[in-house]
Amino acid sequence: xxxxxxxxxxxVDQMLDGMVLAHPELRRLPGTTVLVRAEKADKVALVSGGxxxxxxxxxxxxxxxMLDAAVAGEMFTSPTPDQILEAIRAVHGDQGVLxxxxxxxxxxxxxxxxxxxxxxxxIHVEQVVVDDDVAVxxxxxxxxxxxxxxxxxxxxxxxxxxxxxxxxxxxxxxxxRAIDNVHSMGVALSPCTxxxxxxxxxxxxxxxxxxxxxxxxxxxxxxxxxxxxDDVVDTLLDTILEDAAVQAGDDVAVLVNGLGATPLSELYIxxxxxxxxxxxxxxxxxQTRVAEYMTSLEMAxxxxxxxxxxxxLAKLLNAPATTTAWRS
Amino acid sequence: xxxxxxxxxxxVDQMLDGMVLAHPELRRLPGTTVLVRAEKADKVALVSGGxxxxxxxxxxxxxxxMLDAAVAGEMFTSPTPDQILEAIRAVHGDQGVLxxxxxxxxxxxxxxxxxxxxxxxxIHVEQVVVDDDVAVxxxxxxxxxxxxxxxxxxxxxxxxxxxxxxxxxxxxxxxxRAIDNVHSMGVALSPCTxxxxxxxxxxxxxxxxxxxxxxxxxxxxxxxxxxxxDDVVDTLLDTILEDAAVQAGDDVAVLVNGLGATPLSELYIxxxxxxxxxxxxxxxxxQTRVAEYMTSLEMAxxxxxxxxxxxxLAKLLNAPATTTAWRS
Numbered sequence: 286x287x288x289x290x291x292x293x294x295x296x297v298d299q300m301l302d303g304m305v306l307a308h309p310e311l312r313r314l315p316g317t318t319v320l321v322r323a324e325k326a327d328k329v330a331l332v333s334g335g336x337x338x339x340x341x342x343x344x345x346x347x348x349x350x351m352l353d354a355a356v357a358g359e360m361f362t363s364p365t366p367d368q369i370l371e372a373i374r375a376v377h378g379d380q381g382v383l384x385x386x387x388x389x390x391x392x393x394x395x396x397x398x399x400x401x402x403x404x405x406x407x408i409h410v411e412q413v414v415v416d417d418d419v420a421v422x423x424x425x426x427x428x429x430x431x432x433x434x435x436x437x438x439x440x441x442x443x444x445x446x447x448x449x450x451x452x453x454x455x456x457x458x459x460x461x462r463a464i465d466n467v468h469s470m471g472v473a474l475s476p477c478t479x480x481x482x483x484x485x486x487x488x489x490x491x492x493x494x495x496x497x498x499x500x501x502x503x504x505x506x507x508x509x510x511x512x513x514x515d516d517v518v519d520t521l522l523d524t525i526l527e528d529a530a531v532q533a534g535d536d537v538a539v540l541v542n543g544l545g546a547t548p549l550s551e552l553y554i555x556x557x558x559x560x561x562x563x564x565x566x567x568x569x570x571x572q573t574r575v576a577e578y579m580t581s582l583e584m585a586x587x588x589x590x591x592x593x594x595x596x597x598l599a600k601l602l603n604a605p606a607t608t609t610a611w612r613s
Numbered sequence: 614x615x616x617x618x619x620x621x622x623x624x625v626d627q628m629l630d631g632m633v634l635a636h637p638e639l640r641r642l643p644g645t646t647v648l649v650r651a652e653k654a655d656k657v658a659l660v661s662g663g664x665x666x667x668x669x670x671x672x673x674x675x676x677x678x679m680l681d682a683a684v685a686g687e688m689f690t691s692p693t694p695d696q697i698l699e700a701i702r703a704v705h706g707d708q709g710v711l712x713x714x715x716x717x718x719x720x721x722x723x724x725x726x727x728x729x730x731x732x733x734x735x736i737h738v739e740q741v742v743v744d745d746d747v748a749v750x751x752x753x754x755x756x757x758x759x760x761x762x763x764x765x766x767x768x769x770x771x772x773x774x775x776x777x778x779x780x781x782x783x784x785x786x787x788x789x790r791a792i793d794n795v796h797s798m799g800v801a802l803s804p805c806t807x808x809x810x811x812x813x814x815x816x817x818x819x820x821x822x823x824x825x826x827x828x829x830x831x832x833x834x835x836x837x838x839x840x841x842x843d844d845v846v847d848t849l850l851d852t853i854l855e856d857a858a859v860q861a862g863d864d865v866a867v868l869v870n871g872l873g874a875t876p877l878s879e880l881y882i883x884x885x886x887x888x889x890x891x892x893x894x895x896x897x898x899x900q901t902r903v904a905e906y907m908t909s910l911e912m913a914x915x916x917x918x919x920x921x922x923x924x925x926l927a928k929l930l931n932a933p934a935t936t937t938a939w940r941s
Binding site for chain 1: 841
């Protein structure tokens, strides 16, 4: 295992320190793994988070127009309820808090527990659970579909709704509509290594790829021989399009998300195929994002997320946001 | 070799297509590997470029506040003079063109040749050559110091100067001042594989790192056993600081540049050490950037760039820019 790190046990702590040292617009709550905006905003507050190892998710999406707080767990491990509660306490105002949770059993359980504790303290909390991964129905650590990179669209849209002054119930409803309309699927070309284990999360032969991989290296739907980028894109996009029921004339946003070690050039090669396929079907791409938004450490591979837009979702997606990993 | 690509010979072409399909604010000159802004600006025009494989450099820095055109060569290969000339022709207005060239023998020769051809056509062209890499004096493909990630600071500062309406000679002078004040050095944890060769550019043992690597996998100054992130940072930063003559009270900007496969979390761990070291020395960090700005395909590793700021350089660095890979 070759990692640019110091003691394994300090990985997450030192990463968070390095992040706030780079970005003075972020603040770390003392003694926690919670990043918040340096300045508190008067609106519905948004809290998300999850295991570390998916950077820039979620701290990279804290800022005006997106999240108010991100809670980091240990590597690929759900944040604890007390850390989530600290985040809720720090950012809540009069207008309540929305928790945006990726669908993993541990995350759902711990965010739920934190929500209950916050409610007992008189804080109004709502939750939405993102389950955008169309690859598998149930999987390691998850009942139902997993939450993956499409979550970033939900951060953006809920963030814009909160910034626009919508009340909590409406922000939650808009976030749910975004969740219902976002569909994702990924593929891995190589595994990643969690620092504490020191071993790759799985093994892939030199000519093999794993279709439908999760962001923690959970098994996908099948292993197949490596083939052309266009063929790989088609495999993912066919499944996504079938599930998303996207039709000619529909407006969509596309997110081509690098999992960590895949060069940006290859993500653009993938995007070429995605854009051409959608254009051929008469689908209107309103916005495309190509970068690393939700990674799996140094895993090679990528995911495609397709968000079907109505008028309001499009408006909220295009609204200004100023975070370290998303600007619009 | 596992790559997300189609035919090797179409790699650069399809990457550029995918890029303009994602970003309608970019336009590809038909029949070329040149990306330009969709809308021409009335000011000194800035052209940069170089071999492909360093994405987002340089197409990701085309846009308001930075470059007007980026010329892509084949993988790790200088763009040809005729392609550079096409870029100059497309973007030049009444106020002339500044070429920002990284110091590699092929790049310098081809940009020089294009400049001569453009001059014969009556276009006023100036050039600056970036040689920020303090690791080695001469190296494979290069006489003198190599140009690496610090080049992005030069794009930004020259871009702001052009946008502010400075005349060509002044934009060139400001760019040269940025070059004189930027110092960089990198380290590799793993090699990359150029698609056409199919073989890793060099071999590193499982416990070895290459200090002072170039962005094409050119040899560095020495191979050493892998050690802590803090120690690796210290090795790079000691060399940079010695060369940069940065002192207590100086203002600087820091760029922590991922080479391709290094997780953002590890870049932040590195930044923690950088920020603390500089603070301890009484150096004021005015701005920190942590991301992939100039990569070497899927090489693991990173580089540090330190830009010493005077009042004008700071102002230009902070001026607005709207490109796909840099916003401020």
